[in-house]
Amino acid sequence: MSDTLAIVLRVLAVFVIFLVFPLVIGQTEHKVMAHMQGRLGPMYAGGFHGWAQLVADGVKFAQKEDIVPAGADRRIFQLAPAVALLPYLLVLIAIPVGPGNAVGQALDAGVFFVLAVMGVGVLGSLMAGWASANKFSLLGGLRTAAQLLAYELPMLLAAASVAMAAGTLSLPGILDAFHWWWVPWQIVGGLVFFTAGLAELQRPPFDMPVADSEIIFGAYTEYTGLRFALFLLAEYAGIVVLCALTAVLFLGGWHGPFGADGLGWLWMLLKTVVLAFGVIWLRVSYPRLREDQLQKLAWTCLIPLALAQIALTGVIKVVIS
Amino acid sequence: MGIPGSGLAKGLAVTLRTMTKRTVTEQYPDVQPELPSRTRGVIGLFEENCTVCMLCARECPDWCIYIDSHKETVPPAAPGGRERSRNVLDRFAIDFSLCMYCGICIEVCPFDALFWSPEFEYAETDIHELTHERDKLREWMWTVPEPPPLDPGAEQPKEIAAAQKAADKLAAQQAKEAEEAAAAQQAESAQAESGQAGEAPQAKDAGEEA
DSSP states (O other): OHHHHHHHHHHHHHHHHHHHHHHHHHHHHHHHHHHHTTOOOOOSTTSSTTTTHHHHHHHHHHHSOOOOOTTSOHHHHHHHHHHHHHHHHHHHHTOOOSSTTOSSSOOTTHHHHHHHHHHHHHHHHHHHHHHTOOHHHHHHHHHHHHHHHHHHHHHHHHHHHHHHHHTOSOHHHHHHTOOTTHHHHTHHHHHHHHHHHHHHTTOTTSOGGGOHHHHTTGGGTTOOHHHHHHHHHHHHHHHHHHHHHHHHHHSOTTOOGGGOOSSHHHHHHHHHHHHHHHHHHHHHHOOOOOHHHHHHIIIIIIHHHHHHHHHHHHHHHHHHO | OOSTTHHHHHHHHHHHHHHHSOOOOOOTTTSOOOOOTTOOOEEEEOGGGOOOOOHHHHHOTTOOEEEEEEEEEEOOSSTTOOOEEEEEEEEEEEETTTOOOOOHHHHHOTTSOEEEEOOOOOOOSSGGGGEEOHHHHHHHGGGOOOOOOOOTTOOOOHHHHHHHHHHHHHHHHHHHHHHHHHHHHHHHHHHHHTTOTTHHHHHHHHHHHO
16 A cells, blocks of 8 residues: 555656756746846736746637648647657666655666657657647658657767666666766766757757747647647756756766755756756857758767767777676 | 866866856846936927927927927016016827937927926837827826036036136136225225324233143
């Protein structure tokens, strides 16, 4: 009985994090982006500095009509937002937030599971692009596919480097094996992983699949109302997952500097938030990469770097042991 | 420029620096904007100064000033004098849907009856309601700010320069008169001195001892 209760509580906690964190990051993006552009951002909703802006947006989205285009593949079109969003919820279950047992569900093949399921999230965009019966959506979907192909590889290679270093695929296991000098050791892999993750989330500057000046809003062009909101939510949930995962794999998760490991979840939270700020910062600072630049960056820069990181990890691993 | 990637870092630095600076957003309906005192918001009419000379209406490039007046006769100031006639303002209106805020009427007014005011919140939902009559224009006079101080080293305004000139002239004349008076007095006392030569130095000594 208590086992069931514990599972229910864990799932509930993960679910709450899943619902709250993307909104917090979305609001932070509103505000940080505004101030980086010399603006104030939302100021009215909720009274104090527009804290309830995203709640208001949610209410607005819920009121809108849910339209499915006549020529669309109905079932696939309606299913796509769920396919885009739910994988991130599943990934969140496997991410450890604190020492010991503070994880939704410890998995032996955690890294494998997490990366595989994150790849599924991109399928949502593909389905949406294909099912919309719209040229722009199709273009967006195909760009998404091309981007997924190009950036999944460096992401996997970079994660593999950490798994090699730790000698385990389990995320809590990787954190247990973590030492502070892993950060400089794996720094290149970390940068590759973070960049590739950004590209997979289609965040600026890698937002070619939704380039609004060229193809309206890519795969999401035909969506309205709640389904559109789910796609947007998926993007922010993706930021949470990517930042948490980068923190776990490359920055030591709940480990604090100088052995200050108490309040482990606070370190984890801090690292995730700093990374999320970085995601927003990059969005504000850089213009969109062109499609060919995007592919070039992945194949000629990130993949060689990731391979070099794996080589470095292997050499040092052999030298140590 | 040499290091590859320095441009990327520079971009990040720019956005981060902007984030720490004050925002430029005006929170207008909540906070009134701070407008410079020469802002061309609306034209106020100081109707007590208006003599219905019609210069403003005639100079207005788009003919947006409407003036009606009539003449009144004023009884002679002194008995046996001639009756005087005087212009009385009946209507003074500016159509702000036509006005292009050139300010020529204000420049041209010889009696300082028109002024710029920074007041700008007089939008209407109907274009006909933008023709504002004299009572509204007179009310806007209260929002006319004090003229800004002159720039350092600037030429003085003509009124003050003229007054200064007159004052200087008067002062010079007074000084001249005083000089003449003093000279006359000296001559008088020189005459008296020949009689009481020894007294003055003694009086001075007494003053010092006290």
